[in-house]
Amino acid sequence: MIKQQFEIPAGYKKWTLGFLAVGILALVLGFFVLGIGKDEHAQTRFWAVLLQNSLFFLMICNSAMFFICATTLAMGSWITTFRRVPEAISSLVPILGILALIVFACIIFGDKYHIYPWLDKNAVATDRVLNYKKGFLNPVFFLVWTIFTLCTWSFVGWKMRQLSRETDERPLSENQARQFTWKNTIWGSVYIVFFALTVGSSIPWLWLMSIDAHWFSTMYSWYTFGSTFVSGIALMGLFVIYLKNQGYLEYTNDEHLHDIGKFIFAFSIFWTYLWFAQFMLIWYANIPEETIYFKARLQGSYRGIFWLNLIVNFVAPILILMTRGSKRNYTIMTFMCVLILLGHWLDFFQMVMPGTVGEHYNLGWYEWGILALFIGLVMHFVGKSLTKSPMVPKYHPFLKESIMHHT
Amino acid sequence: MSLIKYESFVREPLVDGEKNYHVVTEEIVHTIEAKPTRLWYIGFSIAVILLLLGIYAVYREVTYGITEWNLGRTVGWGWDITNFVWWVGIGHAGTLISAILLLFRQGWRTGVNRAAEAMTIFAVICAGQFPIWHMGRVWLAFFVMPYPNTRGPLWVNFNSPLLWDVFAISTYFTVSLLFWYTGLIPDLATIRDRARTKLRKMLYGIVSFGWSGSTKHWQRHESLALVLAGLSTPLVLSVHTIVSFDFATSVVPGWHTTIFPPYFVAGAIFSGFAMVQTLMVVTRRVMNLQDYITIGHIEAMNKVIVLTGSIVGCAYLTELFIAWYGANIYESDAFFKGRLTGPYSWAYWIMMTCNVAAPQLFWFKKLRRNIEFTFIMSIIVNIGMWFERFVIIVLSIFRDYLPSSWSMYYAASIYEVGFFMGSLGLFFTAYFLFSKYFPVIAIHEIKHVLKTSGESYKARMGKIESEDMEQFYHEIHEAEHH
Numbered sequence: 075m076i077k078q079q080f081e082i083p084a085g086y087k088k089w090t091l092g093f094l095a096v097g098i099l100a101l102v103l104g105f106f107v108l109g110i111g112k113d114e115h116a117q118t119r120f121w122a123v124l125l126q127n128s129l130f131f132l133m134i135c136n137s138a139m140f141f142i143c144a145t146t147l148a149m150g151s152w153i154t155t156f157r158r159v160p161e162a163i164s165s166l167v168p169i170l171g172i173l174a175l176i177v178f179a180c181i182i183f184g185d186k187y188h189i190y191p192w193l194d195k196n197a198v199a200t201d202r203v204l205n206y207k208k209g210f211l212n213p214v215f216f217l218v219w220t221i222f223t224l225c226t227w228s229f230v231g232w233k234m235r236q237l238s239r240e241t242d243e244r245p246l247s248e249n250q251a252r253q254f255t256w257k258n259t260i261w262g263s264v265y266i267v268f269f270a271l272t273v274g275s276s277i278p279w280l281w282l283m284s285i286d287a288h289w290f291s292t293m294y295s296w297y298t299f300g301s302t303f304v305s306g307i308a309l310m311g312l313f314v315i316y317l318k319n320q321g322y323l324e325y326t327n328d329e330h331l332h333d334i335g336k337f338i339f340a341f342s343i344f345w346t347y348l349w350f351a352q353f354m355l356i357w358y359a360n361i362p363e364e365t366i367y368f369k370a371r372l373q374g375s376y377r378g379i380f381w382l383n384l385i386v387n388f389v390a391p392i393l394i395l396m397t398r399g400s401k402r403n404y405t406i407m408t409f410m411c412v413l414i415l416l417g418h419w420l421d422f423f424q425m426v427m428p429g430t431v432g433e434h435y436n437l438g439w440y441e442w443g444i445l446a447l448f449i450g451l452v453m454h455f456v457g458k459s460l461t462k463s464p465m466v467p468k469y470h471p472f473l474k475e476s477i478m479h480h481t
Numbered sequence: 482m483s484l485i486k487y488e489s490f491v492r493e494p495l496v497d498g499e500k501n502y503h504v505v506t507e508e509i510v511h512t513i514e515a516k517p518t519r520l521w522y523i524g525f526s527i528a529v530i531l532l533l534l535g536i537y538a539v540y541r542e543v544t545y546g547i548t549e550w551n552l553g554r555t556v557g558w559g560w561d562i563t564n565f566v567w568w569v570g571i572g573h574a575g576t577l578i579s580a581i582l583l584l585f586r587q588g589w590r591t592g593v594n595r596a597a598e599a600m601t602i603f604a605v606i607c608a609g610q611f612p613i614w615h616m617g618r619v620w621l622a623f624f625v626m627p628y629p630n631t632r633g634p635l636w637v638n639f640n641s642p643l644l645w646d647v648f649a650i651s652t653y654f655t656v657s658l659l660f661w662y663t664g665l666i667p668d669l670a671t672i673r674d675r676a677r678t679k680l681r682k683m684l685y686g687i688v689s690f691g692w693s694g695s696t697k698h699w700q701r702h703e704s705l706a707l708v709l710a711g712l713s714t715p716l717v718l719s720v721h722t723i724v725s726f727d728f729a730t731s732v733v734p735g736w737h738t739t740i741f742p743p744y745f746v747a748g749a750i751f752s753g754f755a756m757v758q759t760l761m762v763v764t765r766r767v768m769n770l771q772d773y774i775t776i777g778h779i780e781a782m783n784k785v786i787v788l789t790g791s792i793v794g795c796a797y798l799t800e801l802f803i804a805w806y807g808a809n810i811y812e813s814d815a816f817f818k819g820r821l822t823g824p825y826s827w828a829y830w831i832m833m834t835c836n837v838a839a840p841q842l843f844w845f846k847k848l849r850r851n852i853e854f855t856f857i858m859s860i861i862v863n864i865g866m867w868f869e870r871f872v873i874i875v876l877s878i879f880r881d882y883l884p885s886s887w888s889m890y891y892a893a894s895i896y897e898v899g900f901f902m903g904s905l906g907l908f909f910t911a912y913f914l915f916s917k918y919f920p921v922i923a924i925h926e927i928k929h930v931l932k933t934s935g936e937s938y939k940a941r942m943g944k945i946e947s948e949d950m951e952q953f954y955h956e957i958h959e960a961e962h963h
Binding site: 147149151202203206207210248251252255263267270274275279288290291292293294295296325336343347348351352354355356358359361363468471472473474475477478481 | 487488489490491492584586715718722726729730731732737738739740741742743784791792795796798799800802803806807808809844945946950953954957
């Protein structure tokens with residue numbers, strides 16, 4: 075029996091509520107204990123963790139839409155049987171976008187210059203470099219470009235999802251199918267171009283690189299893209315496996331899972347490639363204003379996390395996902411998806427924390443609690459979004475190819 | 482493999498016309514069996530003349546020394562290293578098409594992979610000439626090989642990216658050659674089996690290594706292709722990555738930037754595809770292969786060109802932005818006074834126009850599918866990519882830290898230009914010989930996609946197309962379990 079319509083299972087609801095409850099508790103407690111305390115260090119911790127999580131989850135959900143658009147432009151048919159999963163994940167972009175915007179607004183209007191040093195008016199007045207950069211690093215430009223970006227991601231993503239719904243009701247004639255492909259290509263291209271202008275360049279500079287406001291690296295944005303894209307695929311893989319286990323996605327089989335595994339494998343190596351290129355070139359040239367970034371991560375209390383990052387995000391996937399069998403195995407793939415997600419969450423942690431809370435970071439109740447909050451949010455909204463459309467776009471022109479897909 | 486053959490009608494056929502296996506063989510092999518056309522002789526002669534010119538230019542340089550080139554103390558790398566990087570870049574498309582597109586299961590690669598792989602090998606051979614002859618005392622070239630020796634013992638500098646390049650490129654060349662050659666074996670055996678003269682039978686017999694077409698042979702052949710694809714995929718990335726290290730590991734403003742590795746790789750694929758287009762557009766017309774290298778193939782490659790061109794554009798703009806944002810006066814001067822403006826700004830703007838602006842025209846489907854436009858564009862892209870390397874090399878070093886050693890003008894000598902022309906001659910001589918003696922299209926791979934993607938076969942898929950999903954799914958299950 076093919077289950078066409080997703081209904082949220084009781085167990086799923088229970089876990090979602092559990093994560094949300096823990097998360098909200100951590101947020102409330104954190105707000106009172108850290109957020110409004112006298113201790114500036116605790117305040118910074120409160121906001122830095124929220125920043126790390128909201129940006130990480132926003133960007134991985136957004137990369138689900140990147141995945142859809144990229145495969146659309148490449149005329150990749152294999153994703154059709156499970157494309158409702160990345161669609162559902164991408165529907166979180168407006169929601170997480172608003173959350174990120176709230177965090178930004180609190181940081182900017184609350185003058186949290188331990189997060190973004192360029193918010194400190196005195197520093198901008200006296201510090202030569204910050205002063206020089208104020209044309210780019212200033213609240214107005216930051217907010218305007220961020221809002222514009224979030225709106226465009228949300229709108230084009232919504233458009234792509236709406237287009238996909240056209241294949242649910244009735245068969246498309248040959249002409250309609252060609253038109254459908256054409257429309258998808260147009261909107262997919264709009265998304266990809268805008269993606270290059272935001273995730274591929276300006277957005278990581280503003281949101282993350284400006285935490286270490288003196289420092290710069292041309293690779294930074296592509297590195298951030300690599301990190302969030304591979305995590306986005308892992309999140310998608312996790313939902314596909316879950317839904318398969320629940321008896322949904324009948325047309326999706328080991329072949330599709332195998333290809334998701336290949337993507338995780340390939341883009342883990344891609345991320346490592348960017349990691350290595352950035353690190354090696356800075357290490358080799360040994361210019362003080364550049365090495366300072368890695369000095370904080372390599373020679374202080376972040377040392378463990380710095381190397382763990384590489385082990386989890388490179389050594390593990392290259393060894394574990396190398397063989398054919400492991401990419402077709404539900405247990406191994408579930409483990410790897412979770413590991414990659416945690417690994418890149420940690421990657422974001424080491425991107426955000428050294429420049430904000432500095433040497434005395436925590437990985438305690440608050441950090442894990444906020445992680446739980448965002449896991450709960452993702453589970454809740456993805457689950458809800460999945461119920462809103464049939465699990466399979468029944469009349470999609472590529473569905474038959476996807477059903478008989480061989481990797 | 483599923484027994485049911487099906488491909489969505491949305492996709493264009495990869496092989497046009499009413500074809501069966503025999504027709505495919507005939508159409509591809511007949512150019513090898515027939516005498517070359519007049520056009521071939523003319524082209525080949527021009528290529529050989531260019532090659533001779535290059536040999537003379539190199540002879541001058543070896544005999545009279547590097548001063549035959551207009552290099553100086555400030556600009557110590559000029560046309561030679563520009564040409565080296567340009568050719569290495571071009572040598573990326575073949576292996577990308579044969580390896581990465583194989584892993585991505587892109588059926589359209591079958592029409593162009595053979596010629597692209599051959600082109601890769603010739604391009605890498607051309608690239609290798611430049612650093613070798615640039616050594617000056619070329620008879621000591623074997624010094625780059627690290628081995629225990631009686632010269633001191635004198636070891637190479639393992640910390641130098643220039644040495645890594647030696648390894649990267651020779652590895653890449655070896656694997657590409659193996660990949661290309663093993664792919665050729667079944668097709669060479671086809672020519673052998675059709676041979677009418679004893680000599681041809683013998684020669685093609687030797688080079689096809691006794692291929693018999695048994696199941697075991699095919700099985701080994703396919704596993705080897707996968708293994709080599711797995712090996713060459715990281716190699717495609719590594720070669721230009723290491724070429725970029727030649728520059729980026731330094732502290733020269735304009736060279737030292739972290740985005741160099743992926744951006745060099747994207748640029749390499751960009752120029753490589755442009756060169757494939759140049760060759761394919763001509764080859765398909767001269768050899769009458771329009772049914773195999775269809776407009777669809779041309780369009781697919783143009784899509785890769787617009788993609789990689791835009792990635793390169795994104796990197797250029799990132800560099801410019803960070804040159805400002807980095808708040809380093811040397812860095813920003815290198816870009817804003819040494820490139821955007823200044824005595825060499827024309828080179829920078831040629832690069833920007835050809836590499837970033839011009840390919841954007843490929844967003845239009847009509848232009849992507851226009852043969853003449855594609856041909857012109859493919860040349861424009863490679864002019865742009867040549868200038869990119871010239872910009873990176875000369876425009877970063879012509880003003881060094883000491884204003885007294887600024888070199889206000891660097892122009893190539895006639896022997897530098899001659900050397901470059903000679904490399905073009907070498908490349909085209911090799912390509913002409915290849916197109917005469919080897920099948921320019923992978924016959925066995927075309928046969929592999931023929932029954933799912935051939936025009937006449939696709940026309941018969943209407944029945945499956947009209948089936949509803951349940952029925953279709955059921956049939957597939959049946960087919961797979963019996």
